[in-house]
Amino acid sequence: MQFKTADLSAAPVVLSIRQLSVGLSGETTKVLDAISLDVREGETACLVGESGSGKSVTSLAVMGLLQKGSLEVTGGEIVLDGNDLLRLTPSQMRRIRAQRIAMIFQEPMTALNPVMRVGEQIAEVLKTHTDMSAGDCKARVLEIMEQVHLPEVPRIYRSYPHQLSGGQRQRIMIAMALVLEPKLLIADEPTTALDVTTQAQILSLIAELQERHGTAVLFITHDMGVVAEVAHTVHVMQHGRIVEQAPVESLLRRPREDYTRTLLSSVPSLVPRHVRAESRQQEVLEVRGMRKVYGGNGWFLRRPGTLAARDIDFSVVRGRTLGIVGESGSGKSTVARCIMRLVDPTEGEVRVAGIEIARLSRRALRPHRKHFQVVFQDPFRSLNPRWTIAMSLTEGPLNYGMRYSESFARAEEMIELVGLPRDSLHRYPHQFSGGQRQRIAIARAIMMRPDVLVADEAVSALDVSVQAQVLKLLGDIQQKLGVAILFITHDLRVAAQICDDVIVMQHGAIVEQGPAAAVLSAPRHEYTQQLINAAPGRHWDFANFRELETA
Amino acid sequence: MAHATQPASAMQALLGALSLPRRWRIGAGPIIAAVVLLVIVLSALLAPLYVPYDPMQMNSLNRLQPATADHLLGTDQYGRDLFSRIMIGGRVSLLIGVGAAVFSVLVGLLIGLVSGFFRIADAIIMRIMDSLMAIPAILLAIALVALNGPSVWSVIVAITIPEVPRVVRLVRSVVLGAREEPYVEAAIALGSGMFGILWKHLMPNTLPALIVQGTYICASAILTEALLSFLGAGVSTEIPTWGNIMAEGRTYFQVNPGLIFWTGAVLSLCILSINLLGDTARDMLDPRLKKREA
Incomplete structure (x- = not known):
């Protein structure tokens, strides 16, 4: 593993945060509690922490963008090049924001104006803050667009945001941030919304530009893999405090604080789980020649549809886990939705517990629905906010004619099985955290005693430590109930942790299929190799604080 | 939230002292509106118990009197007591307002649910609703009243029909958004x-929007009733309603301005209060505010 080790102690400090505290307006609760950190010229400082640790609030405080009336700075100073930013007037701050500090965000689509050509959006920054002529502006914009390696620069200059891919939009954001050559770049989860191969490109782009311009970068992320790739120094945050700060290598090798250790230990390893003996159980889910075309049937015109999945063949036996891995648009969710019959497959067979369900009408399907259940990605939307947990859990069994007293008793049993107290049943979803809600969603699915559990990105929205717990829960449940799990994910690490077998999908088709150990450690298909090479921090075994032993 | 930061009035200070949860802390305006509306509704409901004169009783010696001790607000062109007429007239006006609101919300909810959930029904229903919306509401009302004869029920129906498409669109949009939620798929x-x-997961989502819409329909129905009566296409002229009183008073406006003024004042106060309460309900039921508190 090649860490960034450049000695920067001689470089001038660009940003210096001293004892910064931020509180909720009118209350004593502290959101940030006396945090201090320095960022030097050419340095990448990573702020790492789980959601709610205060990393985004830190970046907003530096930008002077704390939400008025709800958050306010209560103490400390933020010094940029000798100026205390907290003492500046709003108009002085506005000038600093464009010329000295720039920021890139997680979701480039919402950060760009959808009705303005992207080139003009970059040019607007120049027009507002410099006296350049229109011709010079355009030349400078084209130059910076070249620097961020956009293809066909003149065409993209004239494009609107929706005509670009996610990676291209993020490159535009970076170009816009760097066009005035700021001293400090704040990157708030800049690659979280991107696919892993795009992420690798964007990370190397930021590093390249930083080297060229000597920019100081404050990089906010929750992903330890990204930290290992980009950071010089790491600041670990928890509950509004910095619990540990150290150069990246010593932090990953010799973490001093318990919290850092816990955080690192939760990072799933890319090494596939130990191989479980292949049982000779019957196949509970069998998919043959499935194909799904979206659209394509207008009333007046026959338009060609979009082919979302084709030639899908696989099967899962009781008690094992099959992972479907792929980037966005690869068709993995379409496969899951076809199996759940939330959409109807265009062709092919889906056999659950021996029953062919792909061709059944919605009504004829209802008696069989209990054999296959689903857990969705977003824990905040997968439970009806107006219902108590008991109502959500008993809905399914009641549909199949179970008496309420009986299904309530089962709900009590299941809620304990997923590690929540029985009195949770009388509460509402908003009283639970994301991880707890995901446990409730799992409990709701296993209330039906399904043969197959489809988990569609079920841990992707969770913090890494919670993610580890939920993955363990899924494993335990599988052992107890013998359910087959179809696990859909974009995250190779997660797939390596939980799957016995893996399918890799690209452009709606399966490109590689086999036991997890074989696919992930010795990939044969070029695309699988690309995916694995793009995984950030892939040479590091975070949980054991050392390099990964290559088998 | 803009309100409830510092007590701006005695009323607000009192509410602050009660330390209500933040979402129930409201300004003084809505409370005054609620009190005004309550007074109007109660005085209309209980009118037969306390009004000094029979609102129909004519007295040719006492025509177009200004306000006196005997006749609190004066009399109209037949010598009928204006105060009694306004109070009794409120009963029909409010009945029409509430009736139209309840019917259009109920009908709109049913059609909207079906339309939002079933694709094929949607295509047909929405085209019918579009064509209903293309008809001017007042003309439709006049035509319906002309067909069925003037009665409270035909006025309610006449006001309800043009309101239904708006409720349908509202319900449909909420259902279309909610049916994609993962909990519905689950x-x-x-x-x-x-x-x-439809009933257990989708319908409850529409209630906040419907309650707010209901208050607006109620207010506009009371106004439409007044307008229809004023045009002579409303409830039979013998029955006092706020619209009828003003329609008849129009001719004698210069002799006794109170005929229009007092009736109009009660009507305006009533509409203003209902609208204010509707706005408050919308603010309190706004899902975005709720999310922030959760």
């Missing part, structure tokens, strides 16, 4: 039937 996976999903 319910499908749990084997819930279509009607169960």
